[in-house]
Amino acid sequence: MTRYLMTKLIEAFIAIWGVVTIVFFVSRILGDPAVLLVPVGAGQQEIDNLRAALGLDRPLLEQYFQSLLSMLKGDFGISFQHTRPALDVVLERMPATASLAGLALLFGTLIGVAAGAIAALMRGTVAELIVMVAALLGQATPTFWLGIMLILLFSVELGLLPTGGSGTWLHYILPGLTLSVFVSASIARLLRSSLLDIMREDYVRTARAKGLMPRTVFFWHIARNALIPVVTMIGIIAGELLGGSVVIETVFAWPGVGRVIVQGIQAQDFPVIQAGVTLVAAIFVFVNLLVDLLYGVLDPRIRRG
Amino acid sequence: MAPLLDIRNLTVVFDTPAGTVHAVNDVSYTIEEGETLGIVGESGSGKSVHALSMVGLIARPPGRIVSGEVYFKGRDLLKLSQRELFDLRGKEIGFVFQDPMTSLNPVLTVERQIAEPLRRHFNLSKSQARERVVELLELVGIPNARERIGQYPHEFSGGMRQRVMIAIGISCNPKLLIADEATTALDVTVQAQILDLVRDLKKKIGTTVIWITHDMGVVAGLADTIQVMYGGRIMERGPVDTVFEDPRSAYTWGLLKSLPHGGKRGTTRLYQIPGNPPNLINEPIGDPFAPRNTFATERCLRETPPLQQVEGSVPGHKAAVWYDLREELKKQEAKV
Ligand SMILES: Nc1ncnc2c1ncn2[C@@H]1O[C@H](COP(=O)(O)OP(=O)(O)OP(=O)(O)O)[C@@H](O)[C@H]1O
Ligand code: SF4
Ligand SMILES: [Mg+2]
Numbered sequence: 001m002t003r004y005l006m007t008k009l010i011e012a013f014i015a016i017w018g019v020v021t022i023v024f025f026v027s028r029i030l031g032d033p034a035v036l037l038v039p040v041g042a043g044q045q046e047i048d049n050l051r052a053a054l055g056l057d058r059p060l061l062e063q064y065f066q067s068l069l070s071m072l073k074g075d076f077g078i079s080f081q082h083t084r085p086a087l088d089v090v091l092e093r094m095p096a097t098a099s100l101a102g103l104a105l106l107f108g109t110l111i112g113v114a115a116g117a118i119a120a121l122m123r124g125t126v127a128e129l130i131v132m133v134a135a136l137l138g139q140a141t142p143t144f145w146l147g148i149m150l151i152l153l154f155s156v157e158l159g160l161l162p163t164g165g166s167g168t169w170l171h172y173i174l175p176g177l178t179l180s181v182f183v184s185a186s187i188a189r190l191l192r193s194s195l196l197d198i199m200r201e202d203y204v205r206t207a208r209a210k211g212l213m214p215r216t217v218f219f220w221h222i223a224r225n226a227l228i229p230v231v232t233m234i235g236i237i238a239g240e241l242l243g244g245s246v247v248i249e250t251v252f253a254w255p256g257v258g259r260v261i262v263q264g265i266q267a268q269d270f271p272v273i274q275a276g277v278t279l280v281a282a283i284f285v286f287v288n289l290l291v292d293l294l295y296g297v298l299d300p301r302i303r304r305g
Numbered sequence: 306m307a308p309l310l311d312i313r314n315l316t317v318v319f320d321t322p323a324g325t326v327h328a329v330n331d332v333s334y335t336i337e338e339g340e341t342l343g344i345v346g347e348s349g350s351g352k353s354v355h356a357l358s359m360v361g362l363i364a365r366p367p368g369r370i371v372s373g374e375v376y377f378k379g380r381d382l383l384k385l386s387q388r389e390l391f392d393l394r395g396k397e398i399g400f401v402f403q404d405p406m407t408s409l410n411p412v413l414t415v416e417r418q419i420a421e422p423l424r425r426h427f428n429l430s431k432s433q434a435r436e437r438v439v440e441l442l443e444l445v446g447i448p449n450a451r452e453r454i455g456q457y458p459h460e461f462s463g464g465m466r467q468r469v470m471i472a473i474g475i476s477c478n479p480k481l482l483i484a485d486e487a488t489t490a491l492d493v494t495v496q497a498q499i500l501d502l503v504r505d506l507k508k509k510i511g512t513t514v515i516w517i518t519h520d521m522g523v524v525a526g527l528a529d530t531i532q533v534m535y536g537g538r539i540m541e542r543g544p545v546d547t548v549f550e551d552p553r554s555a556y557t558w559g560l561l562k563s564l565p566h567g568g569k570r571g572t573t574r575l576y577q578i579p580g581n582p583p584n585l586i587n588e589p590i591g592d593p594f595a596p597r598n599t600f601a602t603e604r605c606l607r608e609t610p611p612l613q614q615v616e617g618s619v620p621g622h623k624a625a626v627w628y629d630l631r632e633e634l635k636k637q638e639a640k641v
């Protein structure tokens with residue numbers, strides 16, 4: 001187990017390092033932040049001074065290794081825009097992102113699991129058809145479009161809910177709903193097909209042949225196995241949502257991690273981009289590690305010694 | 306005494322997009338208490354479907370029981386309510402299925418899987434059930450049973466998994482044990498061990514057994530009665546020794562011809578009789594084996610021979626034939 005965990009941690013570390021490296025060089029290609037930071041009409045001299053002050057005049061590789069070293073110490077540098085530690089700028093957006101992600105995951109999973117189970121158990125009925133059409137639409141509809149439509153309906157037309165921003169629980173409803181639709185649609189479709197596959201398994205026939213009651217057969221033999229891939233999917237979605245949904249946070253002006261990274265890119269605020277992307281990558285890798293461990297609990301075949 | 310199981314005119318079909326599959330056609334037979342019946346036949350001959358449909362284990366739809374009665378201890382199983390079937394399965398009729406890898410749930414411990422029917426039917430507590438599970442595993446010959454109950458199916462070898470399956474099948478001391486291809490997935494040595502175990506268990510607990518297999522050799526070593534099925538019908542049945550020595554159906558004869566030592570020894574797989582198994586989607590007319598039967602005549606293709614007592618043979622030796630196979634064989638020899 002510890003050995004397995006060690007390998008996984010080393011893999012995680014390498015993955016994050018890879019992301020950091022790519023982000024470092026790609027962001028450098030984007031352009032020169034000093035040009036954006038100096039006051040309008042400033043001369044070349046002022047730009048050069050600022051570049052020197054930010055350390056941007058040194059050779060690229062030197063900058064790269066320098067920032068890697070600092071990152072190892074947890075120092076992502078000072079945000080160019082906010083003149084505060086970049087990590088703080090990103091981290092303080094975490095609660096907004098995490099609470100929205102948690103909400104969407106909770107409702108999305110509850111609705112998705114219920115809908116998927118209904119569709120599988122009521123095979124061949126109108127109920128299955130309705131669930132499956134709804135799920136297909138939910139998965140195929142682009143979230144930004146759905147978000148905008150919801151804003152137009154509930155905020156602009158009906159004036160019931162805020163168009164964007166955060167602060168009260170009312171602000172959670174539309175972005176939460178938009179994300180839940182996607183989450184529940186994905187889960188419903190996967191769970192349905194997974195349940196239908198497992199129902200055909202030989203061991204389900206064995207369970208019935210033992211005289212077990214239908215609910216025992218369903219929960220212990222069918223659902224117990226059908227949920228394994230669903231757990232993986234929930235993990236992947238959780239990783240994505242916790243990194244901040246850039247699209248949703250932009251549409252709803254939600255002050256989360258995704259939005260702060262986009263703003264960092266627009267301003268060429270290298271430290272914020274780096275801190276943000278590293279955090280997102282770390283969360284993603286960490287959640288995946290958790291899913292892996294959970295998988296081992298659910299499926300003894302891949303449990304490691 | 307009334308037989309333990311009395312199947313009358315059981316007919317089962319599957320409604321599929323390609324048409325109606327006539328899986329089991331007018332099958333009737335009885336088993337006495339304590340008897341071991343070996344059922345053989347090629348793939349698709351209706352062996353599994355007829356056994357599963359008796360206790361409501363085929364999917365309906367697409368499956369449909371068209372007609373028949375299945376008397377078990379005097380009750381017609383086909384008339385039982387769902388609830389009565391739940392109470393019967395596993396308790397009065399135990400099952401052992403093919404391929405213990407796929408027939409055991411990969412994510413539940415062996416203890417749980419064996420304890421389930423015990424707890425369901427006898428309301429045992431967890432610890433009572435555990436004692437019985439250990440006892441059962443010892444009975445089926447799994448060493449260190451107590452240490453192994455917490456393990457999962459993938460931690461057992463194929464033969465050991467099959468023993469676990471058997472433990473599940475006999476856990477509630479069923480009156481009738483139905484084993485469907487229980488040794489097919491195993492290699493010959495392990496297969497022999499499992500057959501020894503079953504013979505041994507029969508002596509100890511005296512269960513009535515239906516042993517379904519492709520393998521004539523297995524039937525020879527295990528069963529009292531053999532029943533040969535083809536195209537969803539019984540072609541021939543009777544005491545094992547009689548049928549092996551004096552087959553009256555051309556199909557049985559074809560199966561036996563391929564066995565070394567007259568089928569008494571060895572565990573050779575069924576010899577491929579030339580031709581294809583019948584297309585069960587067509588309305589069953591005539592002897593299903595006729596198209597592949599070198600002895601067949603016009604009549605065989607048009608009319609289905611009834612399963613009847615073989616004249617001059619021991620009681621219980623029945624065959625579904627229009628012609629006396631021995632006469633036909635003599636004629637053939639004369640031609641050569
Ligand atoms: N769910 C189903 N849908 C349609 N046809 C089916 C279904 N189950 C079984 N059949 C058909 O019923 C017929 C009898 O099948 P059955 O499983 O009883 O054969 P078997 O003698 O047990 O063969 P095997 O030796 O391969 O196990 C076959 O033609 C099979 O295709
Ligand atoms: S009845 Fe006809 S087809 Fe059937 S076994 Fe006899 S000879 Fe062959
Ligand atoms: Mg079968």
